[in-house]
Amino acid sequence: MRLSINAWLDYFLPAPADLMFALEAAQTPDQQLIEDLLTVGGTGLLTPIAADDGVGRRTWARGEGRVTARYTATVDIERTATRLPGLVADDVKTLPAGVVPYLFPSRYCESDRLGEAVLRDYGDLAGGDKVAAMVAWIRSHLTYEPSGDTGTSAIDTLIARRGVCRDYSHLLIAMARAADIPARMVGAYAWALEPEDFHAVVEVWLDGGWRLVDPTGLAPEEGIARIGVGRDATDISFLTIFGRADLIEQNVSVKRLDA
């Protein structure tokens, strides 16, 4: 699937602040960048750095007053829908060193507190079947709507039974890790997402590789262009602000070019 991505950010910074953008689509075997361009107005020089785990890039800037960022890209996605059932869970001691940290709890994914619940509710299942059952539970027991609090964790969401893509992803990640299945969060652009916005999805490590899953069910995996990965939302924010910035406008558009 060939996608045309457009993102537009418009902020006001009352005082000088450092900004870290994570807007640029990653170049990976299953998603090829045809062309892309990030332009930022109202800041000094841009400083690109590598993002975590070799997936994607980040760009630093320092700005003040009105700051705008435009990102445009054409990306080819070569990916089929993830079929979880039947995928085997790898023995933890065979995991690549870089995958091991994704077994552990993180700020918004308190997997250490969910071991008993996951054992009781999903203990009869294994690997991809287990993750598929977790996704099914989440989809049938949560309502997609903001909880009114931006600092919600997986456990908050499990209790509140509502959330947005960020919350759905945190919950699936926490549940998977509680079952000793590595899981990480993916910041992404997504085709066919309604309403159009940045998206957050999950990768679980099964059968020797990362498998992309959208716990919200709102976007097909074949149309997801990954920006970066991390332990949870804290690592993949499309804009991390060191200081204060007031949102003026922000929008995202993802169009399919080949259909």
Added chain:
Amino acid sequence: MRLSINAWLDYFLPAPADLMFALEAAQTPDQQLIEDLLTVGGTGLLTPIAADDGVGRRTWARGEGRVTARYTATVDIERTATRLPGLVADDVKTLPAGVVPYLFPSRYCESDRLGEAVLRDYGDLAGGDKVAAMVAWIRSHLTYEPSGDTGTSAIDTLIARRGVCRDYSHLLIAMARAADIPARMVGAYAWALEPEDFHAVVEVWLDGGWRLVDPTGLAPEEGIARIGVGRDATDISFLTIFGRADLIEQNVSVKRLDA
């Protein structure tokens, strides 16, 4: 300082379980391994893997029944006591890519909730002076004793005003990150620690490098042999158990050989 390190772990595993040991001292410019040996009894083959951020090693094993591990090492530490006052904080956008994740909150270090408190209480200070003031506050306001709960976070500790090395470290890390100073946790052997045990300390990134700090004040930085580093306790546990293991005995001894 030349140290002789001995660690002894004795556990019983009622069912087969995977174990990840983080017992081996790291080889770094400021600590040179003269010799070391990890022997594990009661398990199958050992599988060493690299630890996070290029600091140290981890070793996987799968065991059942009685499992024992012995680690012996001779290490030369070439390090002077950290002098925090006067060290400058680096501009965040100049940080190496590998340091950036240590700006963010983690499972046990909810720095995102401490921004206002740190601004109010330490806003007049900068860099090493700020971290030194945080350390001074922690030392004068906390009592070193277990809280009775092993899942305590930095905020739990800030409220309870008590904890062990793990808790002191989480609190300092959370406070430093809340001030946009990268901070990470270090698992270590420590000379002159009373009582002898594994130790947890902190590294803050100041003036272009990681600076070792023991927020408990119980062990001099010159006698600390680092095992590994991570975002918080979840990354540096000396023994991570995937399954169940009952502690029979465990002890640590660190002796100085050159004085």
Added chain:
Amino acid sequence: MRLSINAWLDYFLPAPADLMFALEAAQTPDQQLIEDLLTVGGTGLLTPIAADDGVGRRTWARGEGRVTARYTATVDIERTATRLPGLVADDVKTLPAGVVPYLFPSRYCESDRLGEAVLRDYGDLAGGDKVAAMVAWIRSHLTYEPSGDTGTSAIDTLIARRGVCRDYSHLLIAMARAADIPARMVGAYAWALEPEDFHAVVEVWLDGGWRLVDPTGLAPEEGIARIGVGRDATDISFLTIFGRADLIEQNVSVKRLDA
């Protein structure tokens, strides 16, 4: 059912401390005190006061050093097992003024956070049927064992899926209140409880009265001698210590005299 109750407390107070005992069985229409006696050694004068909501008594004492308390009672319980199914929930605006506070969340019963979950999971049921379904869920999804933390709340227990009578009661209370059904906690002696100990159970307000329910299922309602009631464990502790007291020994015995 006629019960013979014996409770024995033995504590050491390193410094003078005030103690509030809630050990004495309440005199209510469904439980008649034949005789009872509280004797306390190692303290000054005892000061009895009324307990909350007209159910039961409390006794204050001030002691130092070794303090012992013995309570013996003979109580006639005239109560049949509670039959929840079919009981109607009263319209909230018809509730007696003294019942209204039991609609609200309390320290260990965060019913305000469970509204959506309770609506989704039990929304098709009403009154006693709804409470019975909650009890059934709790009994089949929780394991009766200490969580290792004495400050656990209903939500902690819902997540951890384990607890003791205190935790089971907090969870049922929180779920009932989240469905606008008044619920309160009851401190009690219980016949046939294994192992013998103080017990905590629940009363829900249905069809114009309080209905006793033991969410653990460990003790029949017909053999429960109530001591006092309150919003949660904080109100019904059998011994509240203002200062420090170290437990030496404590035991409870409840025998049936009429069978």
Added chain:
Amino acid sequence: MRLSINAWLDYFLPAPADLMFALEAAQTPDQQLIEDLLTVGGTGLLTPIAADDGVGRRTWARGEGRVTARYTATVDIERTATRLPGLVADDVKTLPAGVVPYLFPSRYCESDRLGEAVLRDYGDLAGGDKVAAMVAWIRSHLTYEPSGDTGTSAIDTLIARRGVCRDYSHLLIAMARAADIPARMVGAYAWALEPEDFHAVVEVWLDGGWRLVDPTGLAPEEGIARIGVGRDATDISFLTIFGRADLIEQNVSVKRLDA
């Protein structure tokens, strides 16, 4: 001080819901009602009930669609500013039975977690001096502004260092109770409050009586007309909704008539 109070509530109820209003000023020795009137439109019959602890009244109604409530009152306040310093704390075992529950933690006042902090920070002070020092700390360390979350507790506020009258009151209550000083929350109308709104303040039990304190310092105690009291915000909400209600408009006006 003679006050003229006007409150106006305008809500829309998409479905039938029960409403409990706590709008009417209490009649107590230090505040005399000259006249007052509550009128509610859009509901059926009003059902008045007593509020907790003999302070004030509550009124139930059942409504649907547009519901409005108007409360007007003339109240004489005979109260001088509370002078905390020098007031003695009563021995807990001499407290009236009705005061005892205010020693305990409640939903939003986790005093059980603050014992060590309060001992360390205020242990040298006693009674009114101790409470005065707590109030001074709160006023100098918190910023009066919404935290963006309506479910914040005393500990949340202590960490976030910001809040509104509800949060300031919860924090003072939790700190006082942690020092074994009874404290309760008061819903009130307040003269000279900017901006005009419902207000929440605190009563601490010192020297044989309840002493009114406004931890925000925004309103003089002499101009506070109490509506009701309770363990925390959960007990004193001016409007508790059993169902859903959307706010259209709400305003409060308190004028002084005698100056």
